[in-house]
Amino acid sequence: MSFTPYHAKYFSFDLTRQLPANDLGKFTASLQDAQVDLNPHQIDAALFAFQSPLSKGAILADEVGLGKTIEAGIILSQQWAERKRKLLIIAPANLRKQWNQEMMDKFYLPSVILESKSFNEEIKKGNLNPFNQNENIVICSFQFAKSKAPYLEQTKWDLVIVDEAHRLRNVYKPSNKTSNAIKEALFPYKKVLLTATPLQNSILELYGLVSIIDDYVFGDLKSFKSQYGRMVDDGYFQELKNRIQPICHRTLRRQVLEYINYTERIAIREEFEPNPDEYRLYDLVSEYLQRPKLYALPNSQRQLMTLILRKLLASSSYAIYGTLDALVKKLEGIVLKHNNVNLIEELDFDYETTDELAEEWDEDEENDFEEDTYSEEDIENMLEEIADLKEFRQLAKSIRKNSKADHLLNALSKGFTELEKLGANKKALIFTESRRTQEFLHNILEAQGYKGKVVLFNGTNTDTKSKEIYKKWLQENKGTDKVTGSPTADKRAALVEYFKNEGTIMIATEAAAEGINLQFCSLIVNFDLPWNPQRIEQRIGRCHRYGQKHDVVVINFINIKNAADVRVYELLDEKFQLFTGVFGASDEVLGAIGNGMDFEKRIAQIYQECRTPDEIKSAFDTLQEELKSQIDERIQTVKTTLLENFDEEVREKLKYNLSETRKHLSRFEDNLWKVTQYYLKDYANFTTDYSFTLTANPFPKELIHAGPYMILKSDDNKRKSDIEIPEDTNIYRIGHKLAQKILTECKNGDTSSREITFDYTNTNTKIAFLEKYIGQSGWLQVKSFSIKSFEDEDYLLLAWFTDDGEIIESEMGTRLFSLNAEVGAEVSPDDDITGTFSEAIHKEKTAIIGLNAERNRDFFDTEIDKLDQWADDMKISLEKEIKDLDAEIKLRKSEAKKTLKLELKVQAQREIKDMEKKRNEKRQNLFEAQDEIDNRKEILLTDIESRLKQSTEEKELFTIKWNLI
The missing domain is CATH 3.40.50.10810 (Tandem AAA-ATPase domain)
Incomplete structure (x- = not known):
C-alpha cells in the first residue's frame, strides 16, 4: 500500500493550476x-x-x-x-x-x-x-x-x-x-x-x-x-x-x-575635533570650492563634483588626497594638450555612487560644455590653480594622524559594550563614503587587535582577501544552488557569509547599503554620514529590518568644530528621527522631503554659499522652518479619513486570511513533498524533516545538484526566517528546476483505467466522512478544466459514485487521495458508468462557469460605474464653466444698460458678444465631450465583449474503479 501514479498526477495538476483573482489560495505557490x-x-x-x-x-x-x-x-x-x-x-x-x-x-x-x-x-x-x-x-x-x-x-x-x-x-x-x-x-x-x-x-x-x-x-x-x-x-x-x-x-x-515584532534603535554620538593641519586643509579646499571659476571642474558637473569633493574632504585626508591628485593631473593634461583624465571615472573609483548621483542630478544641471580652446589668460589661471591644488595635495599627504580615525576604536568599544548588554553578536558594520578611507581604516583595525577579523565590502571586491574568501566559498558550495554563476552576486554572498561566520567587522562603502541582509549584525557605525536621509535609512535598514532579534546600535561621527556638520546631524536626528525609536524615519517626514536628493542639494548649497557661523545658522534655521511647514495637520486628517480603515475590521480580516493561507500553504507543501517522495523513491534518501539527498540524477540531461535539499516548511510557531538552514543545503520549492521536472513527468505519467484500493484502516489520516464507505466500491473520474475569459482559471473536476449509484459530493472525493492505495487490474467502464460521469461532470462544470460569469458581471458593473462617474465629472467641469460665463454675461449686460456713452455701450456689447461666442463654444464642447464619453464607453464595451466570450477546455486525467478498505 502506498502513493500511486494517480495520486501523483492529481496532486501535480492541483499544484500547478491557476486560481481566480479572489481566491485566497492564489498566491500559495508563490509563497511556497x-x-x-x-x-x-x-x-x-x-x-x-x-x-x-x-x-x-x-x-x-x-x-x-x-x-x-x-x-x-x-x-x-x-x-x-x-x-x-x-x-x-x-x-x-x-x-x-x-x-x-x-x-x-x-x-x-x-x-x-x-x-x-x-x-x-x-x-x-x-x-x-x-x-x-x-x-x-x-x-x-x-x-x-x-x-x-x-x-x-x-x-x-x-x-x-x-x-x-x-x-x-x-x-x-x-x-x-x-x-x-x-x-x-x-x-x-x-x-x-x-x-x-x-x-x-x-x-x-x-x-x-x-x-x-x-x-x-x-x-x-x-x-x-x-x-x-x-x-x-x-x-x-x-x-x-x-x-x-x-x-x-x-x-x-x-x-x-x-x-510582526520590531526592535528599537539606540543612538551614540562619537564627537571629535580635527587637528590644526586637518582644519587648515578643510579651510583651504572649502575656500577653493567656493571660487566663482574653477577650471578643474566642468560647469555642467560642478555642483555634483563639489558635493562629492566635500564628502571626500569630510571622510579623511587619504580620501581627498587621491581626488586632489586627479584634479592636478587633469589640469596638467589640458595645459600640456594631452588631456586624458576622466574626472567622473576617477571620482567613481573612490566615491562609488558617483554614477547614481550624476543620474539623479542630471535634470537640474545646465548643459554647458567645456571649452575646447583656452586663451593665454586661461592657461595662466590654470597654472595658478594647479599650484594651489599641489599645495593642498602636499598638505593632505603630510597628514599622518587622523583625528576622526583615532576615535574609531573608542567608538567600537562603546558599541560592543552595548551589544553585550543586549546579548547580540559582537559584530560591527562600519560605513564610509570613500574606498581610500575604507583601506586606511582596514589597516588601522588590522594593526589594533582585529587581524583576520576585518572584511571589506565595496563595488568591486577585488582586494586580495576578498578574492581568497570568494575562492574558498566557491569550493565549499560547489554543486549547490548557492552558486548562481554570477561572479558579482556570488562574491557578495561569500563576503556576507564570511562576516557572519568568521568576521567581527565589515568596513563597507555605499555598495553594502544596497540589497544585502545583515540582520545578524546589530551595530552600525556611520564613520561618514550621508546628507540624504533616505540613504541613511537604507544603511540602517541592512541590519534594522524584519527578522532582527536585537535592538540596533547606531554610532555617528560628528566634527564638533564644524557648525554645518553639527546642524546636519541635528536635523537628521531630531527632525528625521533616523537614529532612535522603533521605525526610524516616519512616513510623513521622509514623504515631506519627497526625494532625499533634494534635501542633499539644499545642504550642499548651504556648505557652498555660507562662509561664517552666522550665515550657516541662518541658512539651517530657514531650512528647518521649511521642513516644519511641510507637514500640514489638515492634510493628516484628510489622509486618515480617506486611506485608513477601522482597525478591528482590518484585524479580523487579517486573522482570517492568515488562518486560511496557512491551511493552503501547509497542504501545498505536504502535497509537493508527497509527489517528490513518490517520484524520487529510487533516486534519493529522505529524512522525516522535509529533507532529502539525491543518490542519482533522475534527469541525466539536466544539470541538477545532488543536494541535500530542504523544504522550508513553516507553521504557527516557526517562520521561514527562523529556520536554520545548514550551509550546504539547497532550498527545495515548487519553482526549483528539479520540482518542475518531477511535476511535468507526473502530469504526463501513465494512468490508464485500473482498480485502485484505498486503505483507510492502515492510514494515519482519519476522515469521519469516509468511514461509512469502508467496504464499498465504485467509480471515480478526474478531469482538468480550464476557462479563458477575463482571466485564465484552472479547475480539477471530480465525479465519484458507489456501485449502488450514490453520487458522492465531489469535494469529498479529494480526501481519498490522502489515503495510501494499491493499484490493481485494468478495468473498463461501461456506457452507464460513462453516462453517470458525464452528468456529474457537467453539473460541476456548470456551477464553475456560473460563478465565473457572476464574477465577470461584477467586474463589468464596476468598470461601467467608474466610467459613468468619469462622464459626470467631465460634464460638471464644462457645465460649471458655462454657468460662470452665463452669470458674467448677465452682469455685463446689466452694466452696459447703465452706461450713457454710446462708444462705451458699443465696446461693452462687443465684449458681451465675444463672451457669448465663448459660451457657445463651451456648449459645443459639452456636446463633443458627451460624444467622446460615448466613444470611450463603446471602446470599453468592445474590449469587454471580446474578453467575455468564455472559451473552455477539458481533459480527462484518469478514470478508476475504487475500493475502500
Missing part, C-alpha cells in the same frame, strides 16, 4: 516558492492588486516597515509563474541594486538593471529595444525611464511596479516633466505603485497618483478641484473614499503588531 515569511497583510495587499482582471492597477500604501517590496515580489512571482515575463520595476537609482538582490534572494526571480552603459551594450548586441527582455525582470531609475520613454511605450508590459511612487505625485502639473513622461509611456499597461505617502501636501497629489493608474477614475483636474478641492463636508470625504477604495490599499503598523 519564495523565501519569505507568511504575513497576512502582504497577502491581502497582493490579492487587492489582482482583485479585478479589468483593473488598471493599484496603489499599495502600507506604512513604512511593513514590506511593500515583499508585496510587489509576491505579485511579480505570480506573474512569472503565469509566464507573463514582460515585467518592469521603476525605482530610485540608489534602490535598483536592492531590488535586484531582493528579487533573487527572496523570490529566485532573475532581473537586469538597465542604465546607460548596459542599455548601450544591449543595442550593440543587436537588441534594438533593450527593455525587451524575455527571461529577466527589468529594473531602471525614474530618470532613465523618462529619458527612454519611447522604448518603454513600445514594450508591451504585463506589469509595471513603481517604487517610492510619491515622486510622481505632482504629475497633474504640466511642468513636472519626469512624471508626465513616465505616465504617458506606461499609459496602456497595468501598474502597481508603492508608496507610504500617497498624500503629503495636497489632495491633488492623490488625484495625480490615481491618474497614473487609471485616467478614468476621476474626470479632469478642474472637475476634481471643484468637487474635492476644499473638502469641507464629511459627505465629500466619504464619496471620495468610496471612489479611491477600489484602487488604493493601506495597512497601518498598529494593525499588524501581533504578527
Whole structure:
C-alpha cells in the first residue's frame, strides 16, 4: 500500500493550476516558492492588486516597515509563474541594486538593471529595444525611464511596479516633466505603485497618483478641484473614499503588531575635533570650492563634483588626497594638450555612487560644455590653480594622524559594550563614503587587535582577501544552488557569509547599503554620514529590518568644530528621527522631503554659499522652518479619513486570511513533498524533516545538484526566517528546476483505467466522512478544466459514485487521495458508468462557469460605474464653466444698460458678444465631450465583449474503479 501514479498526477495538476483573482489560495505557490515569511497583510495587499482582471492597477500604501517590496515580489512571482515575463520595476537609482538582490534572494526571480552603459551594450548586441527582455525582470531609475520613454511605450508590459511612487505625485502639473513622461509611456499597461505617502501636501497629489493608474477614475483636474478641492463636508470625504477604495490599499503598523515584532534603535554620538593641519586643509579646499571659476571642474558637473569633493574632504585626508591628485593631473593634461583624465571615472573609483548621483542630478544641471580652446589668460589661471591644488595635495599627504580615525576604536568599544548588554553578536558594520578611507581604516583595525577579523565590502571586491574568501566559498558550495554563476552576486554572498561566520567587522562603502541582509549584525557605525536621509535609512535598514532579534546600535561621527556638520546631524536626528525609536524615519517626514536628493542639494548649497557661523545658522534655521511647514495637520486628517480603515475590521480580516493561507500553504507543501517522495523513491534518501539527498540524477540531461535539499516548511510557531538552514543545503520549492521536472513527468505519467484500493484502516489520516464507505466500491473520474475569459482559471473536476449509484459530493472525493492505495487490474467502464460521469461532470462544470460569469458581471458593473462617474465629472467641469460665463454675461449686460456713452455701450456689447461666442463654444464642447464619453464607453464595451466570450477546455486525467478498505 502506498502513493500511486494517480495520486501523483492529481496532486501535480492541483499544484500547478491557476486560481481566480479572489481566491485566497492564489498566491500559495508563490509563497511556497519564495523565501519569505507568511504575513497576512502582504497577502491581502497582493490579492487587492489582482482583485479585478479589468483593473488598471493599484496603489499599495502600507506604512513604512511593513514590506511593500515583499508585496510587489509576491505579485511579480505570480506573474512569472503565469509566464507573463514582460515585467518592469521603476525605482530610485540608489534602490535598483536592492531590488535586484531582493528579487533573487527572496523570490529566485532573475532581473537586469538597465542604465546607460548596459542599455548601450544591449543595442550593440543587436537588441534594438533593450527593455525587451524575455527571461529577466527589468529594473531602471525614474530618470532613465523618462529619458527612454519611447522604448518603454513600445514594450508591451504585463506589469509595471513603481517604487517610492510619491515622486510622481505632482504629475497633474504640466511642468513636472519626469512624471508626465513616465505616465504617458506606461499609459496602456497595468501598474502597481508603492508608496507610504500617497498624500503629503495636497489632495491633488492623490488625484495625480490615481491618474497614473487609471485616467478614468476621476474626470479632469478642474472637475476634481471643484468637487474635492476644499473638502469641507464629511459627505465629500466619504464619496471620495468610496471612489479611491477600489484602487488604493493601506495597512497601518498598529494593525499588524501581533504578527510582526520590531526592535528599537539606540543612538551614540562619537564627537571629535580635527587637528590644526586637518582644519587648515578643510579651510583651504572649502575656500577653493567656493571660487566663482574653477577650471578643474566642468560647469555642467560642478555642483555634483563639489558635493562629492566635500564628502571626500569630510571622510579623511587619504580620501581627498587621491581626488586632489586627479584634479592636478587633469589640469596638467589640458595645459600640456594631452588631456586624458576622466574626472567622473576617477571620482567613481573612490566615491562609488558617483554614477547614481550624476543620474539623479542630471535634470537640474545646465548643459554647458567645456571649452575646447583656452586663451593665454586661461592657461595662466590654470597654472595658478594647479599650484594651489599641489599645495593642498602636499598638505593632505603630510597628514599622518587622523583625528576622526583615532576615535574609531573608542567608538567600537562603546558599541560592543552595548551589544553585550543586549546579548547580540559582537559584530560591527562600519560605513564610509570613500574606498581610500575604507583601506586606511582596514589597516588601522588590522594593526589594533582585529587581524583576520576585518572584511571589506565595496563595488568591486577585488582586494586580495576578498578574492581568497570568494575562492574558498566557491569550493565549499560547489554543486549547490548557492552558486548562481554570477561572479558579482556570488562574491557578495561569500563576503556576507564570511562576516557572519568568521568576521567581527565589515568596513563597507555605499555598495553594502544596497540589497544585502545583515540582520545578524546589530551595530552600525556611520564613520561618514550621508546628507540624504533616505540613504541613511537604507544603511540602517541592512541590519534594522524584519527578522532582527536585537535592538540596533547606531554610532555617528560628528566634527564638533564644524557648525554645518553639527546642524546636519541635528536635523537628521531630531527632525528625521533616523537614529532612535522603533521605525526610524516616519512616513510623513521622509514623504515631506519627497526625494532625499533634494534635501542633499539644499545642504550642499548651504556648505557652498555660507562662509561664517552666522550665515550657516541662518541658512539651517530657514531650512528647518521649511521642513516644519511641510507637514500640514489638515492634510493628516484628510489622509486618515480617506486611506485608513477601522482597525478591528482590518484585524479580523487579517486573522482570517492568515488562518486560511496557512491551511493552503501547509497542504501545498505536504502535497509537493508527497509527489517528490513518490517520484524520487529510487533516486534519493529522505529524512522525516522535509529533507532529502539525491543518490542519482533522475534527469541525466539536466544539470541538477545532488543536494541535500530542504523544504522550508513553516507553521504557527516557526517562520521561514527562523529556520536554520545548514550551509550546504539547497532550498527545495515548487519553482526549483528539479520540482518542475518531477511535476511535468507526473502530469504526463501513465494512468490508464485500473482498480485502485484505498486503505483507510492502515492510514494515519482519519476522515469521519469516509468511514461509512469502508467496504464499498465504485467509480471515480478526474478531469482538468480550464476557462479563458477575463482571466485564465484552472479547475480539477471530480465525479465519484458507489456501485449502488450514490453520487458522492465531489469535494469529498479529494480526501481519498490522502489515503495510501494499491493499484490493481485494468478495468473498463461501461456506457452507464460513462453516462453517470458525464452528468456529474457537467453539473460541476456548470456551477464553475456560473460563478465565473457572476464574477465577470461584477467586474463589468464596476468598470461601467467608474466610467459613468468619469462622464459626470467631465460634464460638471464644462457645465460649471458655462454657468460662470452665463452669470458674467448677465452682469455685463446689466452694466452696459447703465452706461450713457454710446462708444462705451458699443465696446461693452462687443465684449458681451465675444463672451457669448465663448459660451457657445463651451456648449459645443459639452456636446463633443458627451460624444467622446460615448466613444470611450463603446471602446470599453468592445474590449469587454471580446474578453467575455468564455472559451473552455477539458481533459480527462484518469478514470478508476475504487475500493475502500
